[in-house]
Amino acid sequence: MMKVFLGSDHGGFELKRRVLEHLKSQGYETEDLGCVDTSSCDYPVYGRKVAEQVVKNPGTRGIVVCGSGVGISIAANKIKGSRCVLANSVELARLGRSHNGANVLAMGERTKFIDAPIKIVDEFLKVEEDKDERHQRRRNLLNELGS
Ligand code: RB5
Numbered sequence: 001m002m003k004v005f006l007g008s009d010h011g012g013f014e015l016k017r018r019v020l021e022h023l024k025s026q027g028y029e030t031e032d033l034g035c036v037d038t039s040s041c042d043y044p045v046y047g048r049k050v051a052e053q054v055v056k057n058p059g060t061r062g063i064v065v066c067g068s069g070v071g072i073s074i075a076a077n078k079i080k081g082s083r084c085v086l087a088n089s090v091e092l093a094r095l096g097r098s099h100n101g102a103n104v105l106a107m108g109e110r111t112k113f114i115d116a117p118i119k120i121v122d123e124f125l126k127v128e129e130d131k132d133e134r135h136q137r138r139r140n141l142l143n144e145l146g147s
Contacts, residue, residue, distance in 0.1 A: 002125065003029040003060040005053045007046035008109075009072065010038045012065025015109040015117060019063055022118050028125070047075025047106075051082035054103050061125060062104035069108030076104045080146050089114035090123045097127040101139045 004023055008016035013035060023030050033049040035041045043066040050062040062082070066072040069086045076084035084104035085096025088111060096102040105124040107117055129135070 001027050001029055003031065003057065004125070005031050005033055005050045005057075005060060005062045006064070007033045007035075007050035007062070007072070008065040009035055009041050009043040009046055009067070011043070011067030012069075012072065012107070012109045013038050015107060016063070016065045019065070019117065019121055022121065043071040044075040047072040047084075048079060051076040051079035051084070051104055055079060055081035060103075063121060063124075064104060064106045065109055066106075067108060067110040069106045069111060073104075073106035076106060083142065085124075087120050087124070088112065090119050093120045093124040094127050097124060098130040099135050099138070100142070101129045 006016055006020055020030055020032055034046055047064050050064050054060050054062040064072040064076055073084045073086040076082050082104055083100060083102045084106050085092060085102035086106040087093040087096060093105060
């Protein structure tokens, strides 16, 4: 079963906890890279940790959560080889995987969701990259940019 690295700041801690429980119940191998409680902390630390592990371990995925999802997704996208999609819907999770080849999913615990976060997670982990030439070409261009 695929391994999933998780990370959040205090603003995403509770949603990360729910996602972790769900993934364990589905049989995924998981590793929570922090934070460990709701004390105030810094999202770039955790976005970076998760993205670095995903890049080091091909075939794994990452899920990162902060209050808005924005800060931690920016952090994850700065790590070479990490491609993070910020999604509040199943549609964005699917497109982020199939077109863009995202290997990290970001969500914002304090934001409005179009679909339930667990459904977004399931879609992100299920969908494969679209092998169509035009999507491969665009993903290769992203690789040239560093991610
Ligand atoms: C923390 O208060 C908050 O700024 C953070 O979780 C996130 O929303 C940043 O983008």
